[in-house]
Amino acid sequence: MTLQKNYYKSPIGWIELASENGALTAIVLTELADDYEPAPTETTSEHPVLVAAARQLDEYFAGERREFDLPLAEARTAFRADVLRRVRQVPFGETRSYRDIAVACGNSHAVRAVGGANGSNRLMIVVPCHRIVGADGSLTGYAGGLWRKEWLLRHEAQVTAGGQHA
Structure with missing residues (x-):
């Protein structure tokens, strides 16, 4: 399966979201400028894992979520x-x-x-x-x-x- 990627704007800056094989592989804080506008190819992935991650991050930052329920890629060791x-x-x-x-x-x-x-x-x-x-x-x-x-x-x-x- 292909690596899917989106960018999510949070109260602490842009976050890169990535998934592969049905699991979240990255939620990484970036140093993109607040006024950064991702290209359409960076924000158009409708992969269910990325959509769920963005929704759960919205809930976390709104104070409505304390735990996440997402499929995560396993650590290597x-x-x-x-x-x-x-x-x-x-x-x-x-x-x-x-x-x-x-x-x-x-x-x-x-x-x-x-x-x-x-x-x-x-x-x-x-x-x-x-x-x-x-x-x-x-x-x-x-x-x-x-x-x-x-x-x-x-x-x-x-x-x-x-x-x-x-």
Whole structure:
């Protein structure tokens, strides 16, 4: 099957959505300018996975969705799959440290490996790598930029508290 791609405009900038073989392969924050206008070929895919991803992202940003229900492409190694599965288990509005994830994976010494697996996540927001923080609670590394990580965590905190994120 052919790779399908769309661009989605979110409150934190443009997001590239991609799917292949009926599964979501990427939700990647981009550095496209806010006034960017994708070419028709970049936004016309009506692939059901991409349509569902855009709808669920709309619901997430509106504060109406806390979990995603999308077919996701599997990670390439068993360890990365385990890390990303555990990252998906971090509840909406909460955070865990890289060490917490390493311990959950059965190896408290694998903190750097967890960081590498989390950093390789190409399904941002849906696999909520923004919820993983340093041992002291500090915001560390985020491929989409720390300001976006902070925005997403603040958004989830406000939704959890019963408000909407502006």
